[in-house]
Amino acid sequence: MxxxxxSAVNLLREALAYVDAWLDYRVWxxxxxxxxxxxxxxxxMQFSKAYGVSNLxxxxxxTTAHLFRIASHSKTFTATAIMxxxxxxKLRLDDTAGTWIPALTEANSPLADATVRQxxxxxxxxxxxGVDATYWAHHRPFPGDEALLELSIREGAVRQPEATxxxxxxxxxxxxxxxxxxxxxTYHEYMRNAIIDPLGLRNxxxxxxxxxxxxxxxxxxxxxxWSERQVIPHIDTHAMAAATGFYSTAxxxxxxxxxxxxxxxxxxxxxxxxxxxxxxxxxxxxxAPQDGYxxxxxxxxxxxxxxxxxxxxxxxxxxxxxxxxxxxxxxxVLTNAVDGPAEELAAGILKLLDKARDVSPNVPLDSGLIDxxxxxxxxxxxxxxxxxxxxxxxxxxxxxxxxxxxxxxxxASSPVEGSPVxxxxxxxxxxxxxxxxxxxxxxxxxxxxxxYERDANGKIxxxxxxxxxxxxxxxxxxxxxxx
Numbered sequence: 001m002x003x004x005x006x007s008a009v010n011l012l013r014e015a016l017a018y019v020d021a022w023l024d025y026r027v028w029x030x031x032x033x034x035x036x037x038x039x040x041x042x043x044x045m046q047f048s049k050a051y052g053v054s055n056l057x058x059x060x061x062x063t064t065a066h067l068f069r070i071a072s073h074s075k076t077f078t079a080t081a082i083m084x085x086x087x088x089x090k091l092r093l094d095d096t097a098g099t100w101i102p103a104l105t106e107a108n109s110p111l112a113d114a115t116v117r118q119x120x121x122x123x124x125x126x127x128x129x130g131v132d133a134t135y136w137a138h139h140r141p142f143p144g145d146e147a148l149l150e151l152s153i154r155e156g157a158v159r160q161p162e163a164t165x166x167x168x169x170x171x172x173x174x175x176x177x178x179x180x181x182x183x184x185x186t187y188h189e190y191m192r193n194a195i196i197d198p199l200g201l202r203n204x205x206x207x208x209x210x211x212x213x214x215x216x217x218x219x220x221x222x223x224x225x226w227s228e229r230q231v232i233p234h235i236d237t238h239a240m241a242a243a244t245g246f247y248s249t250a251x252x253x254x255x256x257x258x259x260x261x262x263x264x265x266x267x268x269x270x271x272x273x274x275x276x277x278x279x280x281x282x283x284x285x286x287x288a289p290q291d292g293y294x295x296x297x298x299x300x301x302x303x304x305x306x307x308x309x310x311x312x313x314x315x316x317x318x319x320x321x322x323x324x325x326x327x328x329x330x331x332x333v334l335t336n337a338v339d340g341p342a343e344e345l346a347a348g349i350l351k352l353l354d355k356a357r358d359v360s361p362n363v364p365l366d367s368g369l370i371d372x373x374x375x376x377x378x379x380x381x382x383x384x385x386x387x388x389x390x391x392x393x394x395x396x397x398x399x400x401x402x403x404x405x406x407x408x409x410x411x412a413s414s415p416v417e418g419s420p421v422x423x424x425x426x427x428x429x430x431x432x433x434x435x436x437x438x439x440x441x442x443x444x445x446x447x448x449x450x451x452y453e454r455d456a457n458g459k460i461x462x463x464x465x466x467x468x469x470x471x472x473x474x475x476x477x478x479x480x481x482x483x
């Protein structure tokens with residue numbers, strides 16, 4: 001490994017300490033029952049941790065081994081299988097659905113002419129979930145094979161093919177039938193033999209496994225319609241497994257994502273990866289016109305960082321996995337509530353890692369709103385002072401302040417906002433108990449100091465932040481009154 005690459009990897013590993021602290025606070029702040037998180041880079045798992053509880057009724061702590069229903073992540077598995085079969089010459093992207101599912105042709109369904117390429121890119125104009133999709137609220141079972149075909153024939157075609165992006169679980173469920181026919185075995189068997197087992201994904205499967213039911217994280221309702229969360233049971237998705245049936249863990253998901261990095265040949269060729277991961281449709285959101293959808297993959301940009309992946313929404317679980325196919329960075333966040341902040345947490349992790357790499361060792365990071373030259377320069381850094389001796393989370397009446405290390409430098413910000421790095425400001429070491437505020441809003445305390453009070457053992461007792469006093473958050477929460 002080159003010195004520059006080694007340095008970049010070390011910066012990412014260093015940043016994971018604050019990633020952990022930030023996640024712990026965000027899960028608590030958002031009152032999310034639990035979150036399971038994994039980060040992969042430099043060819044290996046670098047971070048794996050669980051926060052909160054698996055089940056609010058029992059209070060069982062969530063672990064990294066609990067299984068989550070990852071819902072529409074299933075589409076990435078399904079699209080991968082499609083590309084494998086194409087590479088093996090068993091299927092063509094321009095094959096029609098009717099070629100593999102004769103019932104569609106026999107019923108004169110418009111979907112008989114839909115191609116595999118259109119189905120895998122949500123371009124076939126297929127209905128999303130059916131006229132009666134109350135199975136998503138557990139009001140009735142998910143459809144089996146026969147019910148899926150009846151639904152597809154009766155109400156499946158709702159838009160002209162290629163007219164627009166039309167997200168569809170029904171279309172992906174039909175792909176599950178096509179995979180089974182092309183592979184000469186069931187969809188479930190193929191996914192295990194061709195994807196799950198070769199990657200060693202011991203905690204991943206294409207459908208609810210009743211034998212492992214006790215290992216699943218509990219699902220929970222949201223707080224939008226109930227004052228208290230309710231535990232939601234897990235059910236089988238039957239013929240819709242190819243669209244939404246998979247279960248997994250965050251650790252297994254970043255391992256799966258790593259197989260979609262360019263240069264990795266375990267599942268599909270780089271040519272097939274390019275086919276899967278290039279946007280067929282863009283402009284799907286007015287707020288992010290450059291984002292799009294490929295074959296079973298979303299493509300999103302975060303401050304210029306191009307990430308591929310998918311999200312998932314199952315009754316009681318909200319999940320998000322994304323990866324950089326060039327760099328080999330993968331992040332997976334699985335939450336166990338209908339309103340779980342999986343996207344926010346995954347995006348926050350990425351921003352923290354990117355910020356760690358963006359920090360120049362010589363240039364102060366400020367907001368651009370103040371004249372940094374007017375701030376008294378800090379003394380030459382004392383290499384004997386351990387930067388971690390300043391880090392922590394400090395609370396007071398007016399809020400919470402985190403002091404953390406990114407890129408080998410100290411920063412401060414508040415974890416209260418959704419993004420962890422909206423306006424972090426650099427802190428320069430003056431002495432063992434003093435930091436100077438080197439940036440931030442001019443309405444704040446730029447140029448002033450953080451002053452630490454410690455006990456005889458060096459433990460932080462309190463912190464003055466530009467004149468306001470704060471305490472380590474656990475000490476503050478233990479106080480008799482708010483001060």
